[in-house]
Amino acid sequence: MDWLTEQIQLQKEQATTYEEQAFYTALQQASDELALRIEQRQGELDGRIWNATNW
Amino acid sequence: MVIISHPEIETSMVQNFLKASVAPLEDITWHHLDAIDTLDVAAEQALLREHERIVFQFPLYWYAAPASLKAWLDTVLTGQFxxxxxxPLAGKTLGIVVSTGTAAKHFQAGGSEQVTLSEILRPYELVARKLGMVYLPPLTIHQLGYWQETDKQHLVIDYQRYLTQAQFNFDQKLAWFETMLIKKAAEATSPKAQQRITLLSEQLSDKRSELTDLNWQVQLIREEEGEG
Known part of the structure; x- marks a missing residue:
């Protein structure tokens, strides 16, 4: 589990209201999507930089 | 400002859920049309001028809003105004929050309703256009009673964002979460909690910048390779 997820889960566990719990649930989803997009962009960047046809 | 048209709001699960969802937010005007006996046109127009985001919220009755919204539109949006x-409303945004007792899958080409919600809600889109307003993609709530708990939690936040987020792209979504975290940090009861939430906000902001930077680099290489 990465640091961000760990912290979000911690905040969610300590949430005292329904709305606060909902906030950290939604934040976790946004954070997951952010991590996925970063991974995809890094993958694309690596793939394009190591494009043999440009060598 | 949320303008609600609902003749039985007290017993509406959707309306009660939505109202509870925005309880922690400040600056939301909750305007229930059915509770008003006689519309004060000047006061209603002043409310419209004061708010940047106007949201019509209602259950779908016979493919339209309940009567109070139509009466309000006909009375308040005078020719003179x-x-x-x-x-006077140019540049403001108009949103729709609509609930139905019918599943989403029926509102599409080939579905049993034979119509999409975008088509049904087209009159409001046209009103927005006529007034020079920006029309937001509607927030639709189908059969809330059947939703799973996690989906309901997402609705709380989707609804809060619908009322308060500046623009609806991923970057602005993250920016909205950052703003809320900063607010939560300020309201935190202990210095330790405050520090944790602030760190969370900073980390999210760093990752958002990282994505923006990566997007820019990828775009640059795509252009170099002639893909634009």
């Missing part, structure tokens, strides 16, 4: 060449 809307068409005297000044466009």
């Amino acid at each position: 809307a068409f005297n060449g000044r466009q």
